[in-house]
Amino acid sequence: MIQERWRAVSAFGAVVSVCLVAGCTTQGKTDDIKTSSIGKASGKAYAYTARDKECLARAMFFESNRSSRAGLVAVGTVVMNRLRSDQYPDTICGVVGQKGQFAPGVLSRRMNSKALPDVQSAATAVLKGERHPAVGKAMFFHQAGLKFPYKNMHYVLTAGGNSFYEKRSRRRAPQPQVETEIASVANPPVPALSYGAAKPEDADAIGALILAEDRPGVD
Template sequence: MRRGSKNDLNCMERVIFFEANRSSRAGMIAVGNVVMNRVASDDFPNTVCGVVSQKGQFAPGVMTRPMNSKALPDVREAAIAVLRGERQRGVEKARFFHTYGYRFPYNNMHYVLTAGGNTFYEKRKSHLVTQPYPPAPID
């Protein structure tokens, strides 16, 4: 796995921008952590761009829409930090997230963190879920 290449940085910026650009820094780092957890998993592509460009996984147009915002310097800084190994405490092994406040009828969502308007979770067998509801936001 190549970390920190120009393509990785661009893809990480794009996912953080479209999933968390109006977010706190913790929320931006957490989104990047989910990407890196997926890269490390055998269940997903083994590159940042491979993960981010997977159809239906992230915001529509994540790889094609223009990024225009005053948030871009913060997004870039967060993307660089994630690629250099920074992790948001609490994300741990989570490979999924959704907008905080949404509810789903699934019984396999073990919630670990809420930050930046998103709530992060691991998929587990239902009998191993000990946190079935999103925790309070940290920011």
Template sequence: MRIRKKAAAVALSLAALSTLSGCTSLFGGLFGARNPHECMTRVMYFESNRSSPDGMLAVGTVVMNRVGSHHFPSDVCSVVGQKNQFASGVLTRKMTEPRSLQLASQMAQRVLRGERHPGVQDAMYFHTAGLSFPYRNMHYVLVAGGNAFYARR
């Protein structure tokens, strides 16, 4: 009986703490649970030119295009966490630039509320701008935030 009460108290305490501002990242790091806003913020922070709202919006649009596709996982964190799809450590590395983090957080909120970059269209891929590949099935639609966005045809 004592063990159950203690376990219930610990669970209640953790639930209460996780609602405090700023604790999502702490608990995400400890327990692996993340929310869509944090995952979207992280992918925008690490994948775009950290000062480009346009680039962040484009990256977020690609993530949401993937969420809506049957070829990818159906939630933001699973898409962002897919192996070899985004920057290494995107869900675990420290975000150290406060201004860029604030901008990424704001842009993540906008994307999660439904805003999309019109230039991205149905693209689900991007790579660093300036790189070139010999593939003929890459239809480029936009360059933003240091990335070239494309759809496979």
């Protein structure tokens, strides 16, 4: 069970739908990550495998416009919140690959970008317990700028091209905290996950980075 996969440590730190709602916008030329502090929030570390790390990094890559670390960590926080919920699959790849929830091709599209080391670093930090403090327990986000008529959407943050929200009571929802970001465009699809490659040079860029590392917590 999911509870058995978590271990407590000290750490420092939508409805997601298909591409239109989930904010799946990417590109290489506007991938300069802003490294300003997003504050620290403690979570729980996850005994992760290389497969877990790649799936999380892929969600953060394709669901954020990668213009700030805050946006990456916010998406990662949503994934980990879903992982801890009984309403979603009990693995990171299961959460990210759930049909109709994240960007189409999130587990197979190529990720060639100068932001890859930053994405990988942010994914590692989330797996070790870092969370975006403003996201809290939110499990949903959509592309920033879109508006929906549902009164139970209570916004908590806008970052990385996404607006993050919780589902609460139907009283008037507050406006999210806003972080101005640069929009980007999608990358073309490729057929397979890179974690299955036998050698780092056979994987795509982020897979090569992960395969070249030590793999803490591999079963």
